[in-house]
Amino acid sequence: MQLTAELSLYPLQSDYIPIIQSFIDAVRQHQDLQIVTNAMSTQIAGEHQRVLEVVGRALADSYETFGAQVLVAKFIPGIVELDA
Numbered sequence: 001m002q003l004t005a006e007l008s009l010y011p012l013q014s015d016y017i018p019i020i021q022s023f024i025d026a027v028r029q030h031q032d033l034q035i036v037t038n039a040m041s042t043q044i045a046g047e048h049q050r051v052l053e054v055v056g057r058a059l060a061d062s063y064e065t066f067g068a069q070v071l072v073a074k075f076i077p078g079i080v081e082l083d084a
Contacts, residue, residue, distance in 0.1 A: 003048040004080040005055060008041045009062070010070040019066045026058040036082040043082045 007027075011019040024042055028035055033046035033054060044051050059071055 001048040001077065002046065002079045003051045004043065004045040004076045004078065004082070005051050006041045006043050006074040006076075007055065008072045010072070011066060012068040012070070013066065019062065019069065022065070023058055023062045026061060027054060030054050034079070034082055038083065043080075045079045045082060048077075 009020050009023050010016075013019065024037055027033075027042060027044060028037075030050075032050065033044050035045075036043045044055065055071075055073070059069075062069060
């Protein structure tokens, strides 16, 4: 089963840009997924379990490194055309 996710990360620290960039960089390491980042969100598409695994690991690592953050996620079954 395929899955598309749209993610927006909101760090609870004032210096938030490096935190967001670190999360995006962690997700982008996975060449087996389609990944597009724009000004509002990062969109990821691929095999259902793999998308969840990559997002979960990137978020756990980000929490461990930077502390409290809010991740807003939308999950859509199937592959949706990703917008840049």
